[in-house]
Amino acid sequence: xxxxxxxxxxxxxxxxxxxxxxxxxxxxxxxxxxxxxxxxxxxxxxxxxxxxxxxxxxxxxxxxxxxxxxxxxxxxxxxxxxxxxxxxxxxxxxxxxxxxxxxxxxxxxxxxxxxxxxxxxxxxxxxxxxxxxxxxxxxxxxxxxxxxxxxxxxxxxxxxxxxxxxxxxxxxxxxxxxxxxxxxxxxxxxxxxxxxxxxxxxxxxxxxxxxxxxxxxxxxxxxxxxxxxxxxxxxxxxxxxxxxxxxxxxxxxxxxxxxxxxxxxxxxxxxxxxxxxxxxxxxxxxxxxxxxxxxxxxxxxxxxxxxxxxxxxxxxxxxxxxxxxxxxxxxxx
Ligand SMILES: Cc1ncc(C[n+]2csc(CCOP(=O)(O)OP(=O)(O)O)c2C)c(N)n1
Numbered sequence: 309x310x311x312x313x314x315x316x317x318x319x320x321x322x323x324x325x326x327x328x329x330x331x332x333x334x335x336x337x338x339x340x341x342x343x344x345x346x347x348x349x350x351x352x353x354x355x356x357x358x359x360x361x362x363x364x365x366x367x368x369x370x371x372x373x374x375x376x377x378x379x380x381x382x383x384x385x386x387x388x389x390x391x392x393x394x395x396x397x398x399x400x401x402x403x404x405x406x407x408x409x410x411x412x413x414x415x416x417x418x419x420x421x422x423x424x425x426x427x428x429x430x431x432x433x434x435x436x437x438x439x440x441x442x443x444x445x446x447x448x449x450x451x452x453x454x455x456x457x458x459x460x461x462x463x464x465x466x467x468x469x470x471x472x473x474x475x476x477x478x479x480x481x482x483x484x485x486x487x488x489x490x491x492x493x494x495x496x497x498x499x500x501x502x503x504x505x506x507x508x509x510x511x512x513x514x515x516x517x518x519x520x521x522x523x524x525x526x527x528x529x530x531x532x533x534x535x536x537x538x539x540x541x542x543x544x545x546x547x548x549x550x551x552x553x554x555x556x557x558x559x560x561x562x563x564x565x566x567x568x569x570x571x572x573x574x575x576x577x578x579x580x581x582x583x584x585x586x587x588x589x590x591x592x593x594x595x596x597x598x599x600x601x602x603x604x605x606x607x608x609x610x611x612x613x614x615x616x617x618x619x620x621x622x623x624x625x626x627x628x629x630x631x632x633x634x635x636x637x638x639x640x641x
Contacts, residue, residue, distance in 0.1 A: 312361070312515045318580050320361050320511050321571050324353040325586065326593035327378035328568050330388075331542075333597050334378075334395070338546045342601070343395035347375045351541035354567035355473055356380065358511040359441060362518035367438035369427055371411040371420045375473075376443055384408045388596065392604040399613050401604075409438075418444055418451035421470065425457045428466040428531075439525040441469040441518070447478020449492050458533065462499035467525035469518060470533040473508060475540035480553040496533040508536030509567035541566065611635075 312320070327349050337343045349356065356379035363370065365383045372380070377391035386408045394401025394413060402412040414420040424442035431438055448454060449472055461468050472492050476483050489495060496503025502524065506517045514536055521532035539562035543550045550559070575581035610616075612633040615626050622630060 310516060310519045312512055314578060314580060316361060317512060318575055320357045321575055322589055323357040323379055323381050324568050324571065325589045326381065327353045329590045329593040330378050330597040333594060335546065344397055345545050345547045346395055347545045348542040349375050349378050351475060351539050352473055353379050354511040354571060355508040355514050355536040355538055358514035359471060359518045362515045362522060363441060365409060369409045369438065369440040371424045371440065371442040372413055373420065373443050373445060374413045374415055380410060383410045388600050389603060392600040393607065396604050398604060398607060398609050399616055400607065418448040418453035421453050421457040424468050425461045425466050428468040429464050432467060439467040439469060439522050441471055443471050443473060445478060446472060446474040446483055446486055446492060447481060450486055458499040461531040462501045465530040468531040469521045469525065470531060472535045474535050474537050477540050479544045491535055493533055493535040501531045501533060503533040505535045505537060508538030509565055509570055511571050
C-alpha cells in the first residue's frame with residue numbers, strides 16, 4: 309500500500325476545491341445561457357482528483373465519461389480549455405492536443421470502455437509504458453460494452469483500470485434497480501481480474517487503490533476493476549430536478565459526508581489548510597475558468613461546423629444543410 313504523502317493530499321485537495329468552485333461557476337453560466345447542458349461533478353471530486361494524482365500524465369491515459377474534466381487539472385490546462393469549448397458547443401472541445409493523455413468526453417454510455425481496452429492493448433503491442441484508466445458510472449456498468457470490454461481485457465491481460473464511480477443513481481434509476489449483484493466490483497470475478505470496492509469520498513483510499521492497480525498493470529499482471537462508492541451531490545445534469553426522486557434524508561446524509569469537506573477538515577487538523585488557502589484557491593479557480601471561457605468565446609466557430617467530422621464527404625442531405633447554414637440562396641428549399 310502506498311499512502312499519499314501529506315503534500316500529495318494537499319495538492320489533490322487544491323484540485324478538489326478548484327473543481328467544486330468551478331462547478332458552481334459553470335452552473336451559473338449555464339443558467340445565464342452562456343454554456344449548454346452539462347453534468348456537474350459535485351460529489352465525485354475526491355475520486356477523480358485522487359485517480360489523476362495516482363497516475364503519470366506523461367505515460368498514462370484517462371478516458372473520461374462526462375463528469376470528470378474539472379478535477380483532471382493534473383493532466384494539463386488544456387483539459388479545462390477544451391471542456392469550456394465543449395460546453396459552448398465548439399467542435400474543438402472534442403479534440404485534445406496529442407500531448408494530453410485525456411480522451412474527449414463520452415456521452416454514449418460505456419462506449420469509452422472498449423476504447424480503453426483497445427488503447428491499452430495497443431500500448432502493450434508497441435511496448436509503450438503506461439496504463440489506461442477509464443471512468444464510468446454504475447448505470448454504465450449495465451451496458452454490454454462494459455461486459456465485453458472487461459472480458460477481453462481479462463483475456464488479454466491489458467493494462468487497464470476500470471474505475472466505476474458508483475454514485476448510486478443513473479439519472480433517476482437507483483442502484484438497486486441497476487443490478488442484483490452485491491457490488492459492482494464482484495463482476496470482476498467473471499472477467500478473471502481483480503475487483504475492489506473503495507470509499508470514493510476518501511481521496512487517500514482511492515489513491516492507494518489506483519496506485520496498486522497501476523503497479524499491477526505495469527508489472528504485466530493485468531486489469532483491475534475499482535468500484536468507488538460515493539454519492540451524486542447535485543442533479544444528474546443542469547436539466548434535471550432530483551428533488552422529484554431523491555429521498556431528502558438520503559441527500560442530507562450524503563452532504564454530511566461531502567468528500568471536499570472531509571479532506572478539508574483533515575488537512576486543517578494537520579495545519580495544512582486554512583481560510584486563506586481556501587480563499588486563494590477559490591479565487592485562482594474562478595480566474596482560471598473565466599479565462600478558459602473567454603478563450604473559448606473568442607475562438608471562431610463556422611455556422612456549419614456542426615456538420616464537420618461526420619463523413620469524409622458530405623452526403624447530399626448534409627450538403628443541402630450546409631448550404632442552408634451558410635445562407636446560400638438555395639437554402640431552405
Ligand atoms: C447508450 C446510452 N444510453 C442511454 C443514455 C442516456 N443517459 C445519459 S446519462 C444516463 C445515466 C448514466 O448513469 P451512470 O453511468 O451511473 O453515470 P452518472 O451520470 O450517474 O455519473 C443515461 C441513461 C446515453 N447517454 N447513452
